[in-house]
Amino acid sequence: MSRKHNKLEAINLDAYYGDFHALKGINIAMEEKNVTAFIGPSGCGKSTFLRTFNRMNDYIDGFRTEGDILLDGKDIYTKEVRVDELRKEVGMVFQKPNPFPKTIFENVVYGLKIQGISKKAVLEEAAEKSLKRAALWNEVKDNLNKSALALSGGQQQRLCIARALAISPSVLLMDEPASALDPLSTAKIEELIYELKNDYTIVIVTHNMQQAGRVSDNTAFFYMGELVEYSKTKTMFTSPQDTRTQNYITGRFG
Amino acid sequence: MPHIDVELEKLKKKLLEMWDLVEYQLHSGREAMLKADQVMAEQIIKRDRKVNQFDVKIDRMCENFFALFTPVAVDLRMVLAVLKINANLERIGDTAEGIARFAKKLDAPVNEDLLEMTSLLPMYEEAMSMLNDCRIAFKTNDPVLAKTLIKRDKGLDKIYRKSDRIVTKYMAAHPEKISEALAVLSIIKKVERVGDQVTNIAEEIIFYRDAKVVKHKQDKKKKKD
Numbered sequence: 001m002s003r004k005h006n007k008l009e010a011i012n013l014d015a016y017y018g019d020f021h022a023l024k025g026i027n028i029a030m031e032e033k034n035v036t037a038f039i040g041p042s043g044c045g046k047s048t049f050l051r052t053f054n055r056m057n058d059y060i061d062g063f064r065t066e067g068d069i070l071l072d073g074k075d076i077y078t079k080e081v082r083v084d085e086l087r088k089e090v091g092m093v094f095q096k097p098n099p100f101p102k103t104i105f106e107n108v109v110y111g112l113k114i115q116g117i118s119k120k121a122v123l124e125e126a127a128e129k130s131l132k133r134a135a136l137w138n139e140v141k142d143n144l145n146k147s148a149l150a151l152s153g154g155q156q157q158r159l160c161i162a163r164a165l166a167i168s169p170s171v172l173l174m175d176e177p178a179s180a181l182d183p184l185s186t187a188k189i190e191e192l193i194y195e196l197k198n199d200y201t202i203v204i205v206t207h208n209m210q211q212a213g214r215v216s217d218n219t220a221f222f223y224m225g226e227l228v229e230y231s232k233t234k235t236m237f238t239s240p241q242d243t244r245t246q247n248y249i250t251g252r253f254g
Numbered sequence: 255m256p257h258i259d260v261e262l263e264k265l266k267k268k269l270l271e272m273w274d275l276v277e278y279q280l281h282s283g284r285e286a287m288l289k290a291d292q293v294m295a296e297q298i299i300k301r302d303r304k305v306n307q308f309d310v311k312i313d314r315m316c317e318n319f320f321a322l323f324t325p326v327a328v329d330l331r332m333v334l335a336v337l338k339i340n341a342n343l344e345r346i347g348d349t350a351e352g353i354a355r356f357a358k359k360l361d362a363p364v365n366e367d368l369l370e371m372t373s374l375l376p377m378y379e380e381a382m383s384m385l386n387d388c389r390i391a392f393k394t395n396d397p398v399l400a401k402t403l404i405k406r407d408k409g410l411d412k413i414y415r416k417s418d419r420i421v422t423k424y425m426a427a428h429p430e431k432i433s434e435a436l437a438v439l440s441i442i443k444k445v446e447r448v449g450d451q452v453t454n455i456a457e458e459i460i461f462y463r464d465a466k467v468v469k470h471k472q473d474k475k476k477k478k479d
Contacts, residue, residue, distance in 0.1 A: 210324055237326040239465035246327050252256060 006073070007032035007171060007201040008053055013067035015048055017060065022048045024225040026067070030218070032170075035193060035202045037216035037233065039209065041253060044222040046205050050173050053203065054090040055083050071171070088115075091164030095176040097156035099148035099163075104131075104140050107148045107159055111167040126166050134162035135192050154185025161192065172196065174204040178211065190215050209249055213237050221245045258323055265315050265336055266393075269343075272308035273389045276343050279305065279350035280385065280448065284378050286357035287364060287441060298354035305347030312340040328462070335462035339392065342451045342458075346385065349444045349451075356437045364438060365431065371420050374442055377413045380406065381448040388452050388459070397463040400456040404468070410449035417442045 006029040015023035023045045030036045038046035048057060055076065057063045068075050076086055088111075099107050108127040109117075117123065127144070131137040136158040140151070148159055157177060164172060174193075178186040193202055193215045206212050212219050213233060220230040221242075229236065229245045240246045247253050255263070279298055286295040316337050319325065325333055369375055384403050391399040421439045425432050457469040 209326065213326070238330060240327050249326050250329050251258060 004031040004033060006030065007034075007071070008203070009068075009070040009073075010049070010052070011068040011070070013049075013052070013065060013069060015045075015052065015057070015065045016063070018062035022225055023052075023065075026227045028220060028227060028230055030201065030203065032201050033197055033199065034218060035197050035204065035216040037212035037219045038203065038205045038222060039207070039212050039219060039248070040222035040228075041248065042207075045225040046220075046222045047175055049222065050175055050203060050205050053171065053173055054087050054092055056092065058083065087169075088167050089169055090171040090173060091167065091169035092173040093157070093160050093164055093175070093177045096180050097153055097160050099151070099156050099159050101147070101149055103145045104148050104151070104159060105144040108162050108166050110163060115167070127162075130162040130166040131159075133165050133196070134158045135188060135195070136162055152185070154181050154188060157181060157185065157189060158192065161189075165196075169200070171201045171203070174202065176205055176207060179207060186211070209237075221248060223248070258325070258329065261319060261323065262329065262332060265312070265319065265333070268308070268312055268315060269336055269339060270389065270393060272305065272312065272340070272343055273385075273392075275301070275305055275308065276347045276350065277382065277385055277389070279347055280353075280382055283350045283353035283357065284382070286354055287360070290357065290360040290363045292358050295354040295358040299351055299358075302347055302351040305344060309340055309344040309347075312336065316340075328465075331462045331465060335458040338458045339455045342454045346448055346451050349448055352444050353441050356441055360434065360437060364434060368421075368424055368431070368435060368438055371424060372417050372438060372442060373413050374438060374445070377410055377442065377445050381410060381445045381452070384410075384449065384452045388455050391456065391459050395459075395463055397460045400459040400463075401468075403456040404453050407449040407453045410446050414442055414446040 008030040010026045010028050013023055013026040014021065026049060038050060040046045051057045052065060052069050053071070053076075057065075065077060069077055071086070071089065075081075100110060102110070105123075105127055108130050109123040112123060112126055117126075128137065128141075131140060136155060139155060140146070140159075148156065151159060157180075161172075161177075178189045181189065190211065193204065196202060197217075204212075204215065216233045218230065219233045219236045221228045221236070221240075221244075223244055229240060229242045231241070236245065237249060240249060279301060282294060282298050285291065286298060316333050319333055323329070364374075384406055387399060388403055390396070391403070417439060421435050425435045428435070454469070457467075460466055460468050
């Protein structure tokens with residue numbers, strides 16, 4: 001069996017918010033078409049780290065990084081890299097579903113339209129494909145012109161996933177994508193992640209240990225800006241190597 | 255103490271209570287055998303029901319713990335170990351009951367020469383001492399002590415392997431004592447099983463504490479040879 005190549009990598013990465021040292025010497029490599037979960041207590045740097053992969057932190061005053069972040073082996077923090085191009089490759093889904101106040105159809109094709117694609121047939125095909133991939137098509141196919149805001153929370157989140165998929169990224173970043181959803185919607189999102197990993201590299205930040213266990217292949221535990229432990233999820237949840245990891249995942253922290 | 259630790263302590267306490275009962279059963283089995291005490295043998299057989307009740311209760315407690323706490327890491331290994339130790343203790347309880355059934359059939363205390371030749375008594379003592387040390391290893395979370403038990407089991411195996419020949423010889427010389435000799439042979443076999451079960455429990459303690467699987471290591475070595 002051929003080894004998968006490293007889709008995302010961080011090499012000696014440090015990140016700062018002004019004087020605050022948010023990420024300390026992070027080294028990690030994530031293989032393509034795998035799900036990696038980032039876990040750790042609030043403020044440990046896991047969301048900051050997630051956002052370095054599509055440069056979402058660039059908008060924050062005083063934020064800077066040292067070290068390298070690689071996508072397919074190429075540094076994404078060089079001057080040559082255009083952030084809009086980067087984000088076509090690296091999509092993102094947030095904690096709270098954030099559909100635009102537009103129709104379901106308009107939401108899904110929004111990114112494509114920005115790219116200048118206006119042909120109706122192309123947009124319709126892309127919308128159907130993305131909604132199917134996000135496991136939402138059957139629920140909305142007869143109401144594509146309905147407002148996205150009329151959907152339930154779980155449906156809105158799947159719509160956001162469809163919107164992210166429409167621009168054909170290869171990486172999907174998810175920042176607690178199910179934490180605002182009920183158990184049934186959560187299960188749907190988790191099933192979806194399981195399906196999507198056949199084609200996408202997925203990184204998910206979660207506070208739910210069982211969710212990390214269910215959806216991810218590898219898990220990274222962060223604490224106070226450090227990557228404490230990174231291993232196969234099975235190993236981490238049965239025999240973690242670091243006492244801090246053990247204390248955190250068994251709920252005995254602090 | 256965090257709630258999860260309170261529940262784990264309850265589980266551990268219940269298992270140690272069962273352990274006490276099983277040790278008592280095994281100890282009584284030896285007394286019943288040596289004295290051919292049929293009343294005592296009958297009591298042991300009846301008391302095995304209590305061992306079985308512990309087995310069911312501990313299984314249920316583990317099931318609830320899994321459902322309510324979804325344990326991971328050391329907690330998960332602890333509950334998995336408790337489940338397996340529970341099963342092994344229950345089997346040792348059955349063994350004690352089996353010994354009592356043989357003791358019940360004895361007309362008189364077992365012939366001293368036969369006991370001496372087969373080394374049944376030192377073997378029995380060693381098995382009980384191993385079970386007790388294993389209890390200490392579990393109670394004090396001591397994988398080093400647990401490892402020593404795996405080695406000690408070899409001593410019991412040695413006595414067992416020799417017993418066939420010794421008992422056959424004894425039966426040839428004393429044809430009138432064949433049924434007694436057969437009972438002794440069966441008890442030796444049962445005590446040898448106790449050693450195996452203590453070894454299984456010791457392996458679970460090592461798994462729980464060190465996250466290392468040591469069982470079937472011997473099988474692998476043998477295959478390599």
